[in-house]
Amino acid sequence: MRFPGDLPLRLPERTAGKPALLYIHIPFCERLCPYCSFHRVVFSETLCRDYFRALRREISLYRDLGYDFGGIYVGGGTPTVLIDELEQTLATARDHFAIREISVETNPDHLTPERLEVLKRAGVNRLSVGVQSFDDGLLRQMDRLEKYGRGEIIAARLKETMGRFDTLNADMIFNFPSQTEAMIERDLATILGLGLDQVTYYPLMVSDMTKERVRQTFGEIDWGKEARLYGIVARRLASAYRFSSAWCFSRREAMIDEYIVAYDDYAGLGSGSIGYLGGTCYANTFDIPAYISMLSQDRPVLPLLAVRPFSVRDRVRYEFLMRLFGMGVDMTELEGKFGRSWRYLWGEILAFGAAGALRCERPHFRLTDRGRYIWVILMREFFTAVNNFRHYCRVRAGY
Ligand code: SF4
Incomplete structure (x- = not known):
C-alpha cells in the first residue's frame, strides 16, 4: 500500500450518492495482545480524554465540509475504554448527521450492565465482541x-x-499455530449452542509488526492448515447462518465488521484511521499527541498524513474485490458507476472463472464454495498489506 509523498493533503469534494460510513478509531487498550497489528497504545486516562475531545472536533470538521453519514463504526483498540467519552462522541455525531446504524467493538470484560446500558442509550444497535477463542x-x-x-x-x-x-x-480467529481441529470444533459447538446473531471468523493475520512475536508465542504458521480449518468453520456454521462475507456468518441481514463491503465510501476519523471517499484513499496521522494538537488549536485542521487518489482502473478493481468479498457483485451496478471502464476486469473475471471461484447469475457474479476460500486468502493479504502500512507509519510516529 503506497501513498505518494507530494500530493496536497486535502479530501475530495463531497458528492451526492449513497450515504457514507463514519469510521472512528479509539487506539487505547488496557493491555496489548501479542498478535495484534492494530494501531493502539496502552490506556492512559488523561491522554484518552484529550483524544476523545479532539475526535469530537474532527467530527465537526467533517460536518463543516458538507459530508453526511448514514452509519457509524467504532473500532479500536478498545472503544469502550472510557464509556462516558464514547457516549458523548456518539451524541455529537448523531447531532450532526442522520445516523441510522451504529456498531461498536468491545472486549468480553466490558460486557457489564452499566456499560451495556450506556451503549443502548447512545443508539448502538450492533455490538462486536473480541472473543478470538473459548x-x-x-x-x-x-x-x-x-x-x-x-x-x-x-x-x-x-x-x-x-x-x-x-x-x-463475536470475533473469532482460526489458524493459530497451536490451535487444533478439535479446539475449533469445540469453539463452534459453543457458538452454535449460544445461537449468536453473528460470528466473524478471521484467519490469523501476521504483519511485519507481529510476525516474530507470533512465531515466538505460538510457533510457525501452517498455511495448509488454514484451508482445512476454514473448511470446518464454513461447513459447521453454514447449517445455522448465511454468509455475509467470506468470513462473516449472520442469522439475518445485519451490519458487519467489514463495513467496506456495505459502504462505497467511508471516512476514517481518529489517529491512524484510513478512509476512502470519492475514489481517494487517505490516512490520518498515527502520532496521537500530534493528532490531539492539530485538532485542539484555535483553528483545527484535519489531521491528514497522506492521500492517494485511485485511478479508474484501481477503483473498479477495488470495488470488484470488495463486492465479491460480500459474496456477489452486480455488474449492471458496476457498469452504471464506471461505464465501459468495468472492462478493466476482464482479466480477473477470466482468471477467477477458470479457477472455479465465480459463478455467473446475470447480472451478478457470485463466489462459489471454492471462491470463498480464495477470497479469504485475497482479503487476508489485503489486510496484511494495510497492517504493514500501519506498522511503517507507527514506527515513523515513534511507536
Ligand atoms: S485491539 Fe484488541 S486484540 Fe488488539 S491489543 Fe487491543 S484488545 Fe488486544
Whole structure:
C-alpha cells in the first residue's frame, strides 16, 4: 500500500450518492495482545480524554465540509475504554448527521450492565465482541485469560448480552499455530449452542509488526492448515447462518465488521484511521499527541498524513474485490458507476472463472464454495498489506 509523498493533503469534494460510513478509531487498550497489528497504545486516562475531545472536533470538521453519514463504526483498540467519552462522541455525531446504524467493538470484560446500558442509550444497535477463542489454553497463550477470564465465563457474558442489541457479533480467529481441529470444533459447538446473531471468523493475520512475536508465542504458521480449518468453520456454521462475507456468518441481514463491503465510501476519523471517499484513499496521522494538537488549536485542521487518489482502473478493481468479498457483485451496478471502464476486469473475471471461484447469475457474479476460500486468502493479504502500512507509519510516529 503506497501513498505518494507530494500530493496536497486535502479530501475530495463531497458528492451526492449513497450515504457514507463514519469510521472512528479509539487506539487505547488496557493491555496489548501479542498478535495484534492494530494501531493502539496502552490506556492512559488523561491522554484518552484529550483524544476523545479532539475526535469530537474532527467530527465537526467533517460536518463543516458538507459530508453526511448514514452509519457509524467504532473500532479500536478498545472503544469502550472510557464509556462516558464514547457516549458523548456518539451524541455529537448523531447531532450532526442522520445516523441510522451504529456498531461498536468491545472486549468480553466490558460486557457489564452499566456499560451495556450506556451503549443502548447512545443508539448502538450492533455490538462486536473480541472473543478470538473459548479455549483456555489458547486464551492463556494470547495473554487474554487473565484479562477476560476463562472461555466459559466469556460464553456466559455473551449469553447475558444476547437480545439487548439488534446484532451481537463475536470475533473469532482460526489458524493459530497451536490451535487444533478439535479446539475449533469445540469453539463452534459453543457458538452454535449460544445461537449468536453473528460470528466473524478471521484467519490469523501476521504483519511485519507481529510476525516474530507470533512465531515466538505460538510457533510457525501452517498455511495448509488454514484451508482445512476454514473448511470446518464454513461447513459447521453454514447449517445455522448465511454468509455475509467470506468470513462473516449472520442469522439475518445485519451490519458487519467489514463495513467496506456495505459502504462505497467511508471516512476514517481518529489517529491512524484510513478512509476512502470519492475514489481517494487517505490516512490520518498515527502520532496521537500530534493528532490531539492539530485538532485542539484555535483553528483545527484535519489531521491528514497522506492521500492517494485511485485511478479508474484501481477503483473498479477495488470495488470488484470488495463486492465479491460480500459474496456477489452486480455488474449492471458496476457498469452504471464506471461505464465501459468495468472492462478493466476482464482479466480477473477470466482468471477467477477458470479457477472455479465465480459463478455467473446475470447480472451478478457470485463466489462459489471454492471462491470463498480464495477470497479469504485475497482479503487476508489485503489486510496484511494495510497492517504493514500501519506498522511503517507507527514506527515513523515513534511507536
Ligand atoms: S486484540 Fe484488541 S484488545 Fe488486544 S491489543 Fe488488539 S485491539 Fe487491543
